Amino acid sequence: MIQIRRFQVGDEPALFRIYHSAIHQIACRDYTQEQLDAWAPAALDPVLWSARMQGIAPFVAQDGEHAVGYADVQTTGYIDHFFVSGCRPRQGIGAMLMRRIHEEAVVLRLPELSSDVSRTAQPFFERHGFEVVEQRSPVLRGVVIPNALMRKSRDW
Numbered sequence: 351m352i353q354i355r356r357f358q359v360g361d362e363p364a365l366f367r368i369y370h371s372a373i374h375q376i377a378c379r380d381y382t383q384e385q386l387d388a389w390a391p392a393a394l395d396p397v398l399w400s401a402r403m404q405g406i407a408p409f410v411a412q413d414g415e416h417a418v419g420y421a422d423v424q425t426t427g428y429i430d431h432f433f434v435s436g437c438r439p440r441q442g443i444g445a446m447l448m449r450r451i452h453e454e455a456v457v458l459r460l461p462e463l464s465s466d467v468s469r470t471a472q473p474f475f476e477r478h479g480f481e482v483v484e485q486r487s488p489v490l491r492g493v494v495i496p497n498a499l500m501r502k503s504r505d506w
């Protein structure tokens with residue numbers, strides 16, 4: 351049974367595997383190999399990655415011994431990372447993480463949620479009530495990786 355829990359120090363390597371597999375196995379349908387490699391290189395500096403994960407402190411979807419997805423929400427309502435393992439797509443794990451983020455939005459009394467959402471994840475975010483505010487073309491490691499700023503106003 352999958353449970354959603356808070357981030358714990360030590361989760362960082364498992365979260366990197368989720369991030370990498372989500373991008374290379376799921377987002378690959380919408381982005382070129384060059385874009386995927388720039389977005390999720392095979393190796394990222396583990397110190398920087400750990401600092402990043404500890405900084406955003408995401409919720410983690412845990413199935414037995416394995417972390418299978420993670421997503422954060424900041425006190426501004428911004429969702430920085432939202433990834434489900436490339437081995438576990440379309441099993442409702444993303445929906446569970448999204449529900450947990452909405453529960454947190456209630457607790458924090460957030461007026462809105464927002465995120466820079468990949469092309470791959472846009473239909474998923476739309477299904478959860480987000481709307482596109484603007485298309486964006488951010489550059490990561492020298493490569494343009496198009497996404498969209500999406501927002502959802504309070505209905506919680």
Ligand SMILES: CC(C)(COP(=O)(O)OP(=O)(O)OC[C@H]1O[C@@H](n2cnc3c(N)ncnc32)[C@H](O)[C@@H]1OP(=O)(O)O)[C@@H](O)C(=O)NCCC(=O)NCCS
Pocket residue numbers: 372373376377431432433434435438439440441442443444445446465466467468469470471473474477
């Ligand atoms: C976007 C993402 C987080 C969604 O995660 P997910 O766990 O697959 O999401 P869900 O399973 O809740 O929903 C996805 C789809 O599976 C369907 N689904 C859910 N449970 C299902 C089940 N048991 N059987 C069949 N389909 C199911 C949902 O209806 C939904 O369908 P839709 O896309 O047609 O609406 C994931 O695909 C991902 O990590 N993508 C790549 C990385 C990325 O772009 N991340 C976002 C960066 S902003």
